[in-house]
Amino acid sequence: MHIRSARLIPYSLPLRQQWQNSMGGFCEREGWLIELSCNNGAKGYGDCAPLQVAGTESPEVAKQWLKEQLSATEGKSPAQLLRRYTAGIPQTPAACFALETALLDLIGQSEQVTLRRWLNAKATDHVLVNAVIGTLDDSIEKRALYKIEQGFTTLKLKVGVRSPQDELLQLHELAQQLPEKIRLRLDANRAWNPRDAEYFIDGVRGLPIDSLEEPLREADLELLAKLQNRADCSLALDESLAQLHIDRLLVHPPVKRFILKPMVIGSLLSTKKLAESAANASVECVVTTIVDSAVGVLATAQLAAAIPSSRHLAQGLATSEWLAEDIAEPLAVINGEMVLPDTHGLGIGPITTT
The missing domain is CATH 3.20.20.120 (Enolase-like C-terminal domain)
Known part of the structure; x- marks a missing residue:
């Protein structure tokens, strides 16, 4: 199984009411959905929802990193890519979380097991x-x-x-x-x-x-x-x-x-x-x-x-x-x-x- 294509899908999700704490608040969540499509028809998904006040990178940095990485996924296996993106402490945590999730989604499907198991x-x-x-x-x-x-x-x-x-x-x-x-x-x-x-x-x-x-x-x-x-x-x-x-x-x-x-x-x-x-x-x-x-x-x-x-x-x-x-x-x-x-x-x- 190898990745045939990758998509970065933007989203903007309004909140029912403002999320508030001592550091401020927000009223919508913006991010990107990663979609990895494989040659066997399987699709893997991951969520990149950066929030700087919580400790992630900025949305701009996350988007740029994802664009660069997704362009290099074609033809590679999810397991091969997983080894690359789980080494060290990521400087783009929200983006790394999304890509890792999509890869684990595909690996779980390939091995016919739920992600938790x-x-x-x-x-x-x-x-x-x-x-x-x-x-x-x-x-x-x-x-x-x-x-x-x-x-x-x-x-x-x-x-x-x-x-x-x-x-x-x-x-x-x-x-x-x-x-x-x-x-x-x-x-x-x-x-x-x-x-x-x-x-x-x-x-x-x-x-x-x-x-x-x-x-x-x-x-x-x-x-x-x-x-x-x-x-x-x-x-x-x-x-x-x-x-x-x-x-x-x-x-x-x-x-x-x-x-x-x-x-x-x-x-x-x-x-x-x-x-x-x-x-x-x-x-x-x-x-x-x-x-x-x-x-x-x-x-x-x-x-x-x-x-x-x-x-x-x-x-x-x-x-x-x-x-x-x-x-x-x-x-x-x-x-x-x-x-x-x-x-x-x-x-x-x-x-x-x-």
Whole structure:
């Protein structure tokens, strides 16, 4: 099997409402769908959805890299190309993620196995996911209860948008309305100085908090370790992982959890290796998207199903509902779980973009 042609298909997907955090927001996701066609009729797909605020390259850089690489794929086998694009740390992670996904899609189809079982023969067929319910505004309680009715048990919301005092007051009010076993996952997006972080961590003590992501504006290993010792929930690192060098962090982990984004890391395979290394260091991992298209979400869900150490944690994959339009039918979420397709390869359905 060899690649006969490659296409780069642009898309622009409006959000139902603005995605907001302490670093700003966006109201649409723009990117490119990679389509690799082989001589046997098989097609492989990958999603390139750069988002610089999340840590990827710029859209311009991603597009240029993809154009250059796709022009050199003709006549080569997916396995041959995969070896080339998974070496080293990519400078164009969103573009590399897309190309690798398309190649893995083709390889899975060729070997007649789902992508998740190509990654791990003991992969599961479903993934526990959290619901994303936005910021602590006046309708947060309504959104939380709606998601609970849908079967979600972990609810993720943004903090660090208003003052710690105001957000703590509203969090306590929200917690009083939650049924037992419901957990809140908080993301501060590096909003606070050390004093505010300590104040907030003390203020949520005793609440049903699953984790608190990125509490410090300036990541400091010693301060993070002190905050983790102070907290009665897991602290998590996300955007700071790149600047702190994740390999070094695994020697003496300052927090209990890492957030891994394949679109930012640049590779499903590399993300899987990082998760395995983290598990060996007793660090939990949650795999998440950056509001990708249905293709990107499915690829990341296939990976999550192949990581044994993360199966008890809700993954950050239920973001498709934020999109008013998509390029394919998104995965269904039933009672807080994503059910993955049994189709060989990536398993994406019909592509709706032209």
